[in-house]
Amino acid sequence: MTRIAKKALTLHVFLVMRRFFYSLFFIIGGLLLTCCQHRAERDGAFEVTVTLHNGRVLTDSATLVMIDDDYQLLRVLGGSRLQDSSFSFKGHTPVPRIAFVDFVTDSLPYQFYFILEPGKFEINLEPGHWLIKTTSPKNLAFLSFLDKYQRVERQRQALWERYRKMAADSTLTWDKEREVVRSDSLLQDSLQRITVDRINQGDLVSLLVKQRLLHTLTHESLNQLKE
Numbered sequence: 001m002t003r004i005a006k007k008a009l010t011l012h013v014f015l016v017m018r019r020f021f022y023s024l025f026f027i028i029g030g031l032l033l034t035c036c037q038h039r040a041e042r043d044g045a046f047e048v049t050v051t052l053h054n055g056r057v058l059t060d061s062a063t064l065v066m067i068d069d070d071y072q073l074l075r076v077l078g079g080s081r082l083q084d085s086s087f088s089f090k091g092h093t094p095v096p097r098i099a100f101v102d103f104v105t106d107s108l109p110y111q112f113y114f115i116l117e118p119g120k121f122e123i124n125l126e127p128g129h130w131l132i133k134t135t136s137p138k139n140l141a142f143l144s145f146l147d148k149y150q151r152v153e154r155q156r157q158a159l160w161e162r163y164r165k166m167a168a169d170s171t172l173t174w175d176k177e178r179e180v181v182r183s184d185s186l187l188q189d190s191l192q193r194i195t196v197d198r199i200n201q202g203d204l205v206s207l208l209v210k211q212r213l214l215h216t217l218t219h220e221s222l223n224q225l226k227e
Contacts, residue, residue, distance in 0.1 A: 047120045048089040050101055050112070052082075054126040059105035064089040066099040066116060093117065096138055098208055113211060115139050115204050142205045145198050149191065149213075156187045192221045200226045 048064060064077045077099070080087040087101070096117035103111070112125060115138040122133040132139060163180045166172035195213050199206045217225075 044092040044094045044118045046089075046091060046093055046116060046118055048101075048116070048123065049121065050087040050089075050123045050125060052085050052087075052125055059103045061104045062087045063102045063104075064091075064099060064116075065102055066093065066097045068097060096136075096204055098204060098211070113208060115142065115208060138204055142208055145194075145205065145209060148194060152187055152191050152194075156184060159183055159187070191216070192218060196221050196224050200224075202226065 050062065052059070060082045061079060062082075063079045066075045066077050067073070068075045077091050077093075078089050080089055089101075093116055096115055098113065099116035100111040100113045101123070112123065112130065114121070114123070114132060115136065117136050117138060119134060119136055121136070121139075124131045124133075132143065134140070159180060163172070163177070166176060195209065195217060199210045199214075
């Protein structure tokens with residue numbers, strides 16, 4: 001074998017080995033990353049970021065609180081100072097729990113409740129509106145219920161806007177008024193039914209729905225709740 005052929009063969013072997021080690025490096029790196037992610041989930045690691053929008057929200061500190069022991073005890077998980085319009089919380093929770101972010105301000109109408117479990121949460125919040133981005137199955141189930149509930153609420157709002165318009169332009173008749181009242185009653189019954197059904201499922205989402213909407217239930221609906 002000539003010297004040139006030997007050099008070419010050596011170079012070819014070198015390139016093959018380099019590609020092999022590069023491939024092996026990326027495979028090992030991917031496995032390590034997956035293992036770290038799974039380990040973080042097993043360890044119950046969470047990361048919560050709350051971003052405030054709209055200058056009417058005036059606050060510079062917040063606290064993350066978890067509701068523990070059958071919805072009776074409160075456990076403070078940490079505090080955060082406002083940085084770049086956001087609060088950040090990191091920690092561990094062995095099992096999913098209902099939690100809330102408590103803001104040191106009077107400009108927010110309520111503490112923000114959600115279900116805390118391992119993973120990342122991005123919460124965008126402003127007066128009268130909020131959005132939570134997460135892959136958490138329980139929070140997605142809660143959001144799905146709220147979307148269903150709010151669709152019925154929007155139907156009620158549109159119904160009464162139509163009623164006020166008819167009253168304002170003198171086109172409202174007795175039959176039309178009775179129809180509006182009847183339709184509103186059906187929509188209200190639907191809200192009561194879906195709320196009672198969701199609470200009676202008895203999971204964490206049910207507890208969160210109960211915390212948010214128990215005050216909207218009629219005496220008859222309250223009697224339908226399971227103990």
